Amino acid sequence: MKKKTAIIKLIEYELPECFLTNEILATDFPDWSVERIEQKTGIRVRRIAAQYECASDLGVRAAEKIFINSSCKREEIDYLLLCTQSPDYFLPTTACLMQDRLGLPNSCGALDFNLGCSGYIYGLGLAKGLIETGQAYNVLLVTAETYSKYIHPSDRSVRTLFGDAATATLIQRSSATKEIIGPFVYGTDGTGGKNLIVPTGGSRLLRSKESAEVVEDEHGNFRSQDHLYMNGAEIFTFTLISVPNAVKKLLFLSGKKMEDIDLFIFHQANKFMLEHLCKKLKLPENKFFISFKDYGNTVSSTIPIALNDALSQEKLRAGDLVMLVGFGVGYSWGATLVRWV
Numbered sequence: 001m002k003k004k005t006a007i008i009k010l011i012e013y014e015l016p017e018c019f020l021t022n023e024i025l026a027t028d029f030p031d032w033s034v035e036r037i038e039q040k041t042g043i044r045v046r047r048i049a050a051q052y053e054c055a056s057d058l059g060v061r062a063a064e065k066i067f068i069n070s071s072c073k074r075e076e077i078d079y080l081l082l083c084t085q086s087p088d089y090f091l092p093t094t095a096c097l098m099q100d101r102l103g104l105p106n107s108c109g110a111l112d113f114n115l116g117c118s119g120y121i122y123g124l125g126l127a128k129g130l131i132e133t134g135q136a137y138n139v140l141l142v143t144a145e146t147y148s149k150y151i152h153p154s155d156r157s158v159r160t161l162f163g164d165a166a167t168a169t170l171i172q173r174s175s176a177t178k179e180i181i182g183p184f185v186y187g188t189d190g191t192g193g194k195n196l197i198v199p200t201g202g203s204r205l206l207r208s209k210e211s212a213e214v215v216e217d218e219h220g221n222f223r224s225q226d227h228l229y230m231n232g233a234e235i236f237t238f239t240l241i242s243v244p245n246a247v248k249k250l251l252f253l254s255g256k257k258m259e260d261i262d263l264f265i266f267h268q269a270n271k272f273m274l275e276h277l278c279k280k281l282k283l284p285e286n287k288f289f290i291s292f293k294d295y296g297n298t299v300s301s302t303i304p305i306a307l308n309d310a311l312s313q314e315k316l317r318a319g320d321l322v323m324l325v326g327f328g329v330g331y332s333w334g335a336t337l338v339r340w341v
Contacts, residue, residue, distance in 0.1 A: 004133075006131040008170075010066055013305050014166045020159075022038055022043075078138050116300055121186075145299040155221040167301045185250045194231075239269070250336070258282075268295075300326075303324055317340065323336075
């Protein structure tokens, strides 16, 4: 029986037109200079969606680039996977709406999955499962996020970090005899859910006049319960424990050593966190790829954007083994290996 092996064929991404620069932020937060913002975050520019621009709009544009720049035709897509925490509606599923907008066949499966910074890893795992069990030949994995719509403009704890973006990855069945994507390590700790959250908007806590009341926290940030809240210190602590453990477990499962990995691409959270992870794991800087200074933290899109940039900068070449690690909101984390073809 012919082996069904999933491979990444192409990655594209789409950014909004609007820029949020450090100069703008320094004007809004006078006690933070342009230099201090970049020093703390490693970010110079974030791309921000327009008022009526949805994550799905960015996702559709990213996906259209796949059909322009690959030989895959839209009628050949068997499955659309959309990773987003910024859906158009609670229902219907945004992936269904994107199937129609992209002109994908009615025989195509389509689903949303709500994950943040680990979402790309989970999406690769889902796509691999669909392909290698014979359920699909061509899977379109889209990540799309507009966190900016959840952020209060006077909350610098998150406004300085997050940017909006979407990516599209074409994952196909190949005749490769060896595993190309995998193995996978996953992890979940829901006790940390309260540390990165938009409290209202779902069924648990409805939006109201009271929930919209803006208050100032002890650090001088302003937000209401309708806005994104992040406990940066708790997430930092979680990351420094979960990521090294995931890396260690992935190496054990794959039978690989650190020196066997040609490139490490982690979720591009912020400069402070990435520098600490690199130091704790004792990774060589020339193998630890960072690419977010002109995008910001784009949540589920950071890893595929970094992969695309690594390719264009010739930091990633055919035959290389790359380790991908995502971590964040949930808490959720995931890691995998990809042999680039």
